[in-house]
Amino acid sequence: MANTMTSYTDAQIMKALLTKDFSGIGREFVDDVITSVKVGAFTGAQNLDKVSLPSVKEVHYCAFQNAAITTLDLPWGELEAIGFSAFAGASGLPQNPVFSKLTALSNGAFAGTSDKKNTDLRTISLPLWTGSSFSEGSGFSNSTGGIFAYCTALTSVSAPELQSLPTQMLYYCQALEEVVFPKVSTVNSGAFNYCSNLKKIDLGGAITRLGSAFMANASKVTALILRGVTTVPTLGSTTFNSTAVKSGNCYVYVPKALEATFKVASNWSTYASQIRAIEDYPDICGS
Structure with a gap:
């Protein structure tokens, strides 16, 4: 493994990666050559004060789990693909990353758990992401569910090109x-559960x-706005159970036509x- 910024040897790096104990290389891992963080490279790593990988473009399956x-x-604005559970349960993440070049994002990429949120x-900005996952070949999860599950401090998600809201x-x-997704045309199960x-x-x-x-x-949702519908969407008989729509506290806004x-x-x-026309409530709907 190449390294041009520090003096530790490849053997020391390999030992650290295999044992997940980085104390032997000064509690820092710095490498300006690596462009792809491999599957599980830092999974469960301990004794690490800092990881700096300024040339990385893609982060694979469970790389920092x-x-x-x-x-x-990491150069968050330069990342192009993030795999399954790549940062799930990891610490040291940025507060407000802008993923300027990211086009592939997979299941549980930044997820926490009920025990470790x-x-x-x-805030998250994903200007190019349409909903595609990072395909890592057979044997890997290539779905997009639960990407930000249990991100309990997340206040804003910007994804203007997103077309399908993952499970x-x-x-x-x-x-x-508040969430605004101007191009979403598919809403999968549980997308906003427990928000x-x-x-x-x-x-x-x-x-x-x-x-x-x-x-x-x-339970606090008071406005569900469906701006772009051209026909009435299919609705299951229990879709609105345990929601503010069911309790009568949420209005659904649709095109007047x-x-x-x-x-x-x-x-x-x-x-x-509880169904109202968007055009009749411009202040609420932001029209």
Whole structure:
């Protein structure tokens, strides 16, 4: 393994990577040559004050999973792909990363757990990501579920090109108060489950189906805005169970041309009194 910034040997580096104990190389790992962090390279790493990899472009499956690192110094704006659970349970993450070049992001990439929540991330910007995952070949999870699950300090997610909201993408993100995804046309199950402070969900794509329990236990949502629908989306009979829609505290805003059709559609008719036209409520809907 090449290194041009420090004096430790390749043998020392390999020993540290194999044992996950980095105390023998001064508690820092600095390398300006590595462009791809391999599968599990730093999984469970201990005794690390800093990892600095300024040339990295992609981070593979479980690369930093559960790694105890004080400072994780990566060129976040240059990363192009992040694999399954790459940073799940890791410490030392930035608070407000802007992933300017990222186009592939996989299942559980930054997820915490109920016992170990991710409290580092505060805002996320994903200007190019459309919803694609990082394909790492057979034997690896290439899905996109639960990417930011249990990121309990996350207050803002910007993904203007996102087209499909992954399953449980923002599960248990308790600090989120508003989400706006202007191109989302697919909403998968549990996308906003347990977002306990979420008040507004604004989706702009031509949604045809709402995933099961996509906003369950997000009890403070008062506005669900479906801007881009061209037909009434399929709605399961239990989709709004355990939601503010079910309790009568949330309104669903749709294009005025479809308002009447929504109110008589299968399963939507149950909530007819809560369906309103976007055009009639411009202040609420931001029109």
